[in-house]
Amino acid sequence: MKIALWLSLFIVFYAFFGYGILLFFLIKIRRAVKGKRVPPAEDFASLPTCTLIVAAYNEQDFIVEKIKNTLALNYPAGKVQYVFVTDGSSDSTPELVAAYAEIKLMHKEGRSGKIAAVHRAMDEVTTEVVVFTDANTFLNADALIKICRHYADPKIGAVAGEKRVHADETADATAGEGFYWKYESKLKTWDAELHTVVGAAGELFSIRTDLYRPVPVNTILDDFMISLLVADEGYRVVYEPEAYATENGSESVGEELKRKIRIAAGGIQSIVWLKSLLNPFKQPVLTFQYVSHRVLRWTVVPFLMILALIINIVIVVSGYDSILYDVLLAAQIAFYGASLLGWILESKQIKVKILFIPYYFCMMNYAVIRGIFRYSAGKQSAVWEKAKRK
Numbered sequence: 001m002k003i004a005l006w007l008s009l010f011i012v013f014y015a016f017f018g019y020g021i022l023l024f025f026l027i028k029i030r031r032a033v034k035g036k037r038v039p040p041a042e043d044f045a046s047l048p049t050c051t052l053i054v055a056a057y058n059e060q061d062f063i064v065e066k067i068k069n070t071l072a073l074n075y076p077a078g079k080v081q082y083v084f085v086t087d088g089s090s091d092s093t094p095e096l097v098a099a100y101a102e103i104k105l106m107h108k109e110g111r112s113g114k115i116a117a118v119h120r121a122m123d124e125v126t127t128e129v130v131v132f133t134d135a136n137t138f139l140n141a142d143a144l145i146k147i148c149r150h151y152a153d154p155k156i157g158a159v160a161g162e163k164r165v166h167a168d169e170t171a172d173a174t175a176g177e178g179f180y181w182k183y184e185s186k187l188k189t190w191d192a193e194l195h196t197v198v199g200a201a202g203e204l205f206s207i208r209t210d211l212y213r214p215v216p217v218n219t220i221l222d223d224f225m226i227s228l229l230v231a232d233e234g235y236r237v238v239y240e241p242e243a244y245a246t247e248n249g250s251e252s253v254g255e256e257l258k259r260k261i262r263i264a265a266g267g268i269q270s271i272v273w274l275k276s277l278l279n280p281f282k283q284p285v286l287t288f289q290y291v292s293h294r295v296l297r298w299t300v301v302p303f304l305m306i307l308a309l310i311i312n313i314v315i316v317v318s319g320y321d322s323i324l325y326d327v328l329l330a331a332q333i334a335f336y337g338a339s340l341l342g343w344i345l346e347s348k349q350i351k352v353k354i355l356f357i358p359y360y361f362c363m364m365n366y367a368v369i370r371g372i373f374r375y376s377a378g379k380q381s382a383v384w385e386k387a388k389r390k
Contacts, residue, residue, distance in 0.1 A: 005311040008304040015296040023190040030194060037193050040152045044076050048151050049127035050144060051081045055117045056135035060091040067100055069138045074145055081127060085117040115222040119214050131206040137245035139204060146243040147206045157211050157235025158227050160188065160197045161204030162244040179357060185241060187293065192239035195285040198293050200227035200237065204245035220266030228274055231286055253346060253363065260364055264371020267298035302365040
């Protein structure tokens with residue numbers, strides 16, 4: 001039981017923190033041997049032609065602001081095109097997009113899901129590079145330049161931008177979302193420097209057009225799948241933190257939970273479908289990164305957290321004479337107690353920021369369990385259902 005307890009705690013710690021620590025030292029070693037990876041210079045003349053695709057479903061509250069943000073992006077004239085796909089939208093989103101001659105509107109009645117809309121748009125793309133971004137996120141002015149400069153290297157197949165979550169002073173426990181993405185950004189930076197990013201976020205990412213592989217229309221995490229299929233073909237997926245998409249945090253913890261459950265279900269689906277990435281003999285570094293950064297979190301970690309608590313209780317109750325296990329149990333109870341208190345206070349609209357992180361961490365792992373069971377039961381639809389944002 002003691003072995004099971006320490007092994008469980010080790011895997012949980014490794015998945016969220018240990019891997020980051022290990023990455024830090026691996027990067028130091030790589031820099032000492034090969035030097036630091038540096039992004040290429042911004043040579044406007046050599047930037048590839050680019051198409052920006054936005055899939056928008058009933059986004060009338062945000063779409064005009066998104067259009068203005070898009071048209072204000074810096075990129076050489078004549079090298080960029082904008083495509084907005086509004087399939088199935090029943091509000092005024094298509095009409096609002098149609099008012100801008102600079103943007104190509106693609107619209108049809110009937111909702112088939114985000115990835116079906118993206119596939120339809122990709123059939124029209126003729127540029128060397130395609131950039132995907134969400135309708136309710138806003139990019140920094142140089143985002144396209146910062147992303148597309150990387151394609152000067154033929155080994156680069158995709159580029160992931162940074163997701164930033166804006167949390168104001170009235171933010172509730174979803175402020176933990178912002179902290180989480182800051183930590184994820186650092187891990188992705190190190191992942192890219194070691195070898196490759198393992199999965200891009202749909203808020204902002206790009207691929208070489210000729211590397212685009214249509215994923216099944218029932219794919220839940222299309223952005224993750226598309227970018228990892230590029231990595232599976234031997235190309236690097238790099239991370240560009242100077243190209244970022246900003247969005248508000250979820251409207252409530254309930255909305256964030258809904259989003260996390262969907263991501264967890266999609267994570268299990270991706271693991272099942274991308275079996276080749278688990279083969280360490282094909283691309284050992286990619287497999288190491290993929291398992292360490294993604295697979296452990298989306299499979300065993302939440303269950304090992306529960307197992308560690310139960311085993312620790314049994315050891316202490318059985319009278320094992322060691323203060324170490326008493327302290328360990330007290331630490332676990334304190335952590336979960338802080339999470340529970342955060343949940344109670346959030347339900348009463350009381351803001352205690354120190355409780356945001358344990359509450360968000362536990363909510364995130366609870367969502368993984370829910371997502372696993374939802375996917376196993378075949379109840380997770382691939383039709384994009386966005387979380388309400390502030």
